[in-house]
Structure formats: C-alpha cells, structure tokens
Amino acid sequence: xxxxxxREIKSPAVESxxxxxxxxxxxxxxxxxxxxxxxxxxxxPVIILTEMELVEGKExxxxxxxxxxxxRLVESCSDLPGETALLGYISYDYKDRFEEPxxxxxxxxGIYPDFYFALFEHYILTDRNRSKGELxxxxxxxxxxxxxxxxxxxxxxxxxxxxxKTENGSGRGTRYKGTSLDRKSFExxxxxxxxxxxxxxxxxxxxxxxxxGETEQEPLELAMKLYGSNRITYGVFAxxxxxxxxxxxxxxxxxxxxGMITASPIKGxxxxxxxxxxxxxxxxxxxxxxxxRAELAMxxxxxxxxxxxxxxxxxxxxxxxxxxxxxxxxxHLYADVIGELNPGTGIGEILKKTFPGGSITGCPKIRACxxxxxxxxxxxxxxxxxxxxxxFRGDSVFNIMIRSLFRRGSEVIYNVGGxxxxxxxxxxxxxxxxxxxxxxxxxxxMNE
Numbered sequence: 402x403x404x405x406x407x408r409e410i411k412s413p414a415v416e417s418x419x420x421x422x423x424x425x426x427x428x429x430x431x432x433x434x435x436x437x438x439x440x441x442x443x444x445x446p447v448i449i450l451t452e453m454e455l456v457e458g459k460e461x462x463x464x465x466x467x468x469x470x471x472x473r474l475v476e477s478c479s480d481l482p483g484e485t486a487l488l489g490y491i492s493y494d495y496k497d498r499f500e501e502p503x504x505x506x507x508x509x510x511g512i513y514p515d516f517y518f519a520l521f522e523h524y525i526l527t528d529r530n531r532s533k534g535e536l537x538x539x540x541x542x543x544x545x546x547x548x549x550x551x552x553x554x555x556x557x558x559x560x561x562x563x564x565x566k567t568e569n570g571s572g573r574g575t576r577y578k579g580t581s582l583d584r585k586s587f588e589x590x591x592x593x594x595x596x597x598x599x600x601x602x603x604x605x606x607x608x609x610x611x612x613x614g615e616t617e618q619e620p621l622e623l624a625m626k627l628y629g630s631n632r633i634t635y636g637v638f639a640x641x642x643x644x645x646x647x648x649x650x651x652x653x654x655x656x657x658x659x660g661m662i663t664a665s666p667i668k669g670x671x672x673x674x675x676x677x678x679x680x681x682x683x684x685x686x687x688x689x690x691x692x693x694r695a696e697l698a699m700x701x702x703x704x705x706x707x708x709x710x711x712x713x714x715x716x717x718x719x720x721x722x723x724x725x726x727x728x729x730x731x732x733h734l735y736a737d738v739i740g741e742l743n744p745g746t747g748i749g750e751i752l753k754k755t756f757p758g759g760s761i762t763g764c765p766k767i768r769a770c771x772x773x774x775x776x777x778x779x780x781x782x783x784x785x786x787x788x789x790x791x792x793f794r795g796d797s798v799f800n801i802m803i804r805s806l807f808r809r810g811s812e813v814i815y816n817v818g819g820x821x822x823x824x825x826x827x828x829x830x831x832x833x834x835x836x837x838x839x840x841x842x843x844x845x846x847m848n849e
Contacts, residue, residue: 458545609818
C-alpha cells in the first residue's frame with residue numbers, strides 16, 4: 402500500500418517549478434493567462450509505464466498491453482488522494498497500435514517513447530493565481546531512489562532563472578537546420594490532399610511539417626519565454642527520456658469528470674490584425690468564413706461519432722457552434738462536444754475509441770491518417786499526440802500537442818500545420834503555418 406502525506410508550501414515561482422521538473426525528471430501541466438484548473442507537477446517518477454515495460458522502483462518487467470496496464474494502475478491507486486495522478490502522454494505515432502495491423506504505417510520517430518505515464522514521488526499543486534501551494538509526497542512499499550522532500554522544498558524556495566535571461570534574452574540564438582517540407586513541397590502536399598477530397602477519399606485532412614534547429618539556449622530559458630508568449634490553457638513542461646518538451650497548447654482533446662466527457666476541437670484560423678480595425682475585420686471574416694465553419698463542422702461531427710462510442714446513446718451534444726478563441730497571433734474557431742459516459746468506462750477504453758484527436762487528423766479519420774502517412778515524410782512523434790493527467794476518481798484531462806517545442810541536447814524541433822478542405826489554397830495554407838509558428842520562432846531567435 403502506498404502511503405502519503407501533505408504539506409502546505411509557499412507557492413513556488415514558475416521558474417522554480419520548471420527547474421525542479423527538469424532536474425527531477427518531472428512533468429508540469431500548467432496554464433498561463435487563462436484556464437480554471439490547478440496546475441499539477443510531478444517530480445521523481447517511481448512507477449513508469451511505457452509501451453514495452455512497467456518499472457516499479459528498481460524492478461522492471463515486460464508487458465504486452467500497456468493500455469490494459471494503465472487501467473490496472475489507475476484502479477490500484479484508488480486509495481491515493483485526488484490531488485495525485487498519473488501524468489504522461491501518448492504520441493501521435495502510437496495510433497497504429499489501436500487499429501488492426503497494417504491499417505497504418507508503423508512509424509517511430511525514435512527520440513521519445515511513444516507511450517509514457519508515471520506515478521511520482523512528489524506532486525506540487527498550485528492554484529492559477531499562485532496564491533498558495535501544496536506538496537504531496539508518496540511513500541512506496543518497495544525499493545526506489547527517493548528525492549527527500551526537504552531537498553525539493555529548498556529548491557522551490559527561490560527563482561532559478563535571472564530576470565534578464567527570461568525577459569531580455571541571453572543573446573544566444575538558434576541556427577535553422579531545415580524542414581521536412583519546404584514551401585513548394587508543402588504546397589504540393591496540400592494540392593494532393595485537395596485532389597483526394599475531389600476524388601471522394603476524404604472530406605479534409607490535417608497536413609503538417611517539422612522544422613529543425615540547433616540551439617544555444619537552455620531548456621528553462623526557452624520554457625520561460627514560451628510561458629509568457631500566449632494564453633496557454635493546456636501547457637506542458639516535461640523532462641522525459643529523450644529530452645525536454647515545452648507545449649503552449651490551447652486545445653483540449655478531452656476532459657472527464659463526474660461521468661461526463663467533453664472534447665473541444667479547434668478548426669479554423671486567421672491571423673490577428675496589425676491594428677484594432679484590421680483585427681476586428683479579421684475576427685468577423687473568420688466567423689463568417691464558409692471554409693472555416695465547414696472545417697470545424699466536419700470535425701465536430703467526427704468527435705460526436707467518436708464520443709458516441711463511449712457515451713450513453715442520445716447524450717452527445719454540441720451546446721454552441723462556433724465559439725471564437727483569441728490568441729496572441731491568431732483567432733481560432735472551436736466547439737465543445739459533450740456526452741455522458743457509459744457506466745464503468747475506463748481511461749483505456751476512452752483512449753482506444755477516440756485517439757488520435759480528430760482535429761489533427763481529418764475526416765474520415767482512418768483514411769485521413771493514411772493520407773497523412775503518405776504525404777508527411779517524417780513521423781510526428783509526440784506532436785499532435787496528447788499529454789495529460791489521469792486521476793483516480795474518474796477524472797482526466799488530455800490536451801492536443803500543438804504549438805509545441807521538442808529539445809534533445811542542442812537539437813530542437815517544432816511542427817506546424819493546418820486542416821485542408823476542398824476550398825484550401827496551397828499558398829494560404831503555407832502562410833497559416835508561418836503564423837502558427839511565430840511565438841516558437843521568436844523564442845528560439847531563429848529565422849526559417
């Protein structure tokens with residue numbers, strides 16, 4: 402049986418939390434400027450579940466079904482406080498394991514594990530306005546390498562980064578090293594996608610490209626630049642096998658709570674204007690855009706179908722369509738899709754029936770994923786997968802991993818893309834990827 406204790410702590414600075422996560426192989430799920438959740442950070446993973454094995458302290462064993470093991474872990478932790486949770490992710494490339502063999506290409510990026518969840522020794526909880534904090538410490542009934550709570554509390558008591566490094570910049574930059582699809586290649590991929598739509602294969606697909614760089618900047622420096630760069634609802638800072646992950650995602654994949662599930666797909670994008678009049682004009686243009694409204698409507702229908710596979714018949718609804726989201730550089734359209742879960746539905750079943758998110762695949766999903774495999778020359782890895790928290794009371798929150806930066810040593814990767822419909826213009830779609838990557842590009846000090 403896992404024991405635990407709780408203590409009140411002074412709310413740590415964001416820099417300190419990220420630094421503790423980086424040093425302690427942790428995961429921090431945060432928001433910035435929006436959101437109503439507490440922020441969760443796990444430090445020092447003790448139980449680690451990957452696709453091939455389960456690690457419990459100093460012991461490890463091979464497994465054959467990580468999703469089944471995930472459900473077992475959740476059930477075995479039911480006596481733990483609700484403030485603790487499994488934290489982790491599923492990469493986009495894991496999608497082929499949820500379908501029959503041969504339906505998708507088996508693509509492995511090879512930088513990070515494709516499946517990773519952990520139960521940590523320490524959990525730091527802060528409310529959104531950072532007025533107070535809590536530290537939960539678990540004590541496991543087997544041998545493991547412990548990080549004393551006193552050492553952790555001490556490391557959280559001061560700011561790690563200097564203000565001039567995070568706000569004014571260190572002077573260090575990033576060298577551009579290429580992209581998986583240059584402008585011409587990306588526009589050709591968009592054109593081929595439109596051809597597939599005309600032929601009746603799909604209604605839409607999300608086509609993306611990866612951008613590579615070599616940086617002199619430290620992970621915490623990049624994390625703090627990106628933390629303040631936008632309204633982030635489902636952010637991530639993680640130090641995991643392979644390197645660091647920094648996500649400024651605004652998109653919810655799904656949330657479960659009190660027997661209900663909510664998905665919030667984003668579709669439809671327009672750049673913010675350079676002055677108030679232009680900004681208002683762009684906002685109105687997006688709201689009345691036939692192309693963007695149709696794009697969102699198709700994905701909402703896809704999510705209604707996905708959720709109906711795990712929800713009681715007749716309970717899946719869309720309260721409002723569309724809803725406008727305002728970010729630093731762009732406007733988006735989105736909608737909430739809600740439903741009442743079938744009794745006894747576990748997190749494993751939800752993931753199997755809904756992953757990957759429809760907003761970053763296309764419609765119909767399976768054929769869209771096959772076309773993505775064909776047109777995108779490199780695996781996506783964690784990008785457009787989902788990072789999240791799995792509670793032990795039926796509550797969970799998973800994001801869509803967009804607006805994300807991945808760092809391995811000095812190598813950095815970020816990805817950009819968009820939904821392609823019959824009305825898409827290849828040149829406009831490429832420019833949309835440029836707008837979406839602006840904040841990451843500026844943080845890196847890198848010109849593409």
